[in-house]
Amino acid sequence: MKKVNIAIMGFGIVGGGTYDILTGNYKMIADSTGFGINVKRVLDLDTQKIIDKGIAKEVATKNFEDIVNDPDISVVVETMGGVEPARGFILRCLEAGKSVVTANKELLAKHWAELKSAETDSARIFFEASCAGGIPIIRTLEQGMQANNITQIMGIINGTTNFILDKMSEEGLSYSDALKIAQDLGYAEANPAADVEGYDAMYKLSILSSLAFGKHIPYTGICREGIDKISARDIAEGKAMGYTLKLLGIAQNSDGKIEARVNPAFVPDKHPLAGVRGAFNAVYLKGDYVGDIMLYGSGAGAHPTGSAIVSDVIVAIGMRGKKAKKKVSKGEPKFNYNYSSKYYFSITAEDKAGSLAKVTALLGKCGVSLASLVQKEVTNGQAYISFLTHCTYEQSMQKAIGEITKLDCVSSVESLIRVI
């Protein structure tokens, strides 16, 4: 049987998981593909970590030149993370005629055009593992949905925040208590900003929407809001109305105008995304003919992510020498920031005659139409009032909230959460 040599750069969680699969399922993969995949080199600054895994000493290296200059290595897996030196290494691998498989969403989102234009027919970049871990969403967008114009993506594409929101919802915890548990369990990092402020989801949404819409959607055009301002009360109020709170990446293509945002959103309990629990991920797509499709699975972890990497390695090997098609066109997309949504918001206001009238009058003036409102409790002469609007424009809603904040009778606007 033919052997194909590959290299792995970065031997952390995902690099190690990839190695596990390539060795653990070596025979099964060889039987189904017709070639044996041999890991000829593993690059890491800590070569001891590689050797401790039982890998031969001559496989381990600290020196990238050992990989890029080796003509026997035809595919390189990049699992280092971060922008540099990953970017430089990948560009040099492509230049050397080696295809690259990467899980690096930040790098892809930040240097999409450069990386895509460095591809050649014999050296391409594959990135199934960059979004939603083991879920085959990239392949589905590129191949399974070819008959369709994708008009919308909605995804739970960050497991850390889904875990935190799920804990808050199930156990009534505060955001900071739930974050603490996520950190203790290793789901969240000591500095959780990349996850909880929505950066990670934003990078992934840039990649997914670029493939879905056949046009590069730069992450700089994506509106971003994290979950760090969400209170236990918001979640409880949503629950009472039949909603589950999720951090969603939403991208929509309406006649060529792109709406792209990452924000917390109330999802109706009966919607399939509402049932996505714990650290799981799911991506919901709308195609013009296929209708609604959802893919669900583990969004992170050594083996789910490694599984996506290995499936890309197999494709990369199979495609060597075949002409590549560039499916994502150039040119800047037109963004639509004044999108339409339903909104939930809550305020505390003086509990006296006329307060509510002033707020609802303002909403009417701004063109915001109410679907329902609930006045809940009175503490120290203050009432907590929550509102659900009909579909309204983002700018109308922001204007209304701005004016409501200024009302004397309103102590504070407690929350503003979009509803799908």
Place this chain on the structure above:
Amino acid sequence: MKKVNIAIMGFGIVGGGTYDILTGNYKMIADSTGFGINVKRVLDLDTQKIIDKGIAKEVATKNFEDIVNDPDISVVVETMGGVEPARGFILRCLEAGKSVVTANKELLAKHWAELKSAETDSARIFFEASCAGGIPIIRTLEQGMQANNITQIMGIINGTTNFILDKMSEEGLSYSDALKIAQDLGYAEANPAADVEGYDAMYKLSILSSLAFGKHIPYTGICREGIDKISARDIAEGKAMGYTLKLLGIAQNSDGKIEARVNPAFVPDKHPLAGVRGAFNAVYLKGDYVGDIMLYGSGAGAHPTGSAIVSDVIVAIGMRGKKAKKKVSKGEPKFNYNYSSKYYFSITAEDKAGSLAKVTALLGKCGVSLASLVQKEVTNGQAYISFLTHCTYEQSMQKAIGEITKLDCVSSVESLIRVI
């Protein structure tokens, strides 16, 4: 731009839907693939139906020879359904060097070996549309999961029965009332046996499990039980325990022993399959490295199914002249019919001292361990008792039910439903 000629055989719902997509998204597909797909021939006994759709008269034909003998036609879509003449037509197309795209699960399940062995490098058979409509499950099994041994499939793969069970669950309807609604809405046929007795799901499970396990799983080895014996009471009792009733196709590969069955099953409300509503489909997979994956979407209908067909047509065109790999090995699988499951069952019994003791003694004797039981009401001296078991073997459970039926104090065994 290069044009590729195809033919459609059978111009019913799915054939028409396929034509809609090929014409409606012609330009988008041509832009992304690099070739224009031209429908050169449409075959149907009722050619007027074709012409009424605005298709040129010279495209319509009743004569299969017009297609098979036309060297310009390289891919043929079969959307006639049924075994003959579809089988004969497909074999002749393959023999003539034309790839075939089909949605025909019954034909595939019944003639798998014959059809697969008729494939050549230049003429292959594609069948994404045969299982779960627009959901790209075949592609996911063949490509997205290549790094994994798939150990389990659980699927809601028949939309009609899911619609009926959902109606029963949501509105407390009887089976026959829910079936009537499904028939009125066109979800169920006048003779609903193929759906409600589980034949359709059985054919699909044969196809899916053959791909998942890399070995042909003949439908004749699949245990089959429909939903026609399910009562509103079963569903209500399940609901009270936190379960939703679904008709599942379940296939499991444990060390080469195959368990394959289609049966109603109680699914815990928090399981992603429980939330699959109406006529939607979903397939849940377990891979040894990727963990749990679920794909959800429309399982039937002109456009979702057409979408899968068109994506196969695109692949079929792209693969012309490329060497095909046969991934499904030969040889008979070993079936395991004495699988292990949790069970729910209910009986009516005389409401007097000792009845329950006799039943539980029998269960113990047969090795069935109880997780819980509920005695509900007394009518005419009869009690309705429902039981939930721990994991037990199918044969032990069947033996216990057989013996319980014979007890004098037991009027009848009302239901026996597996629990996942």
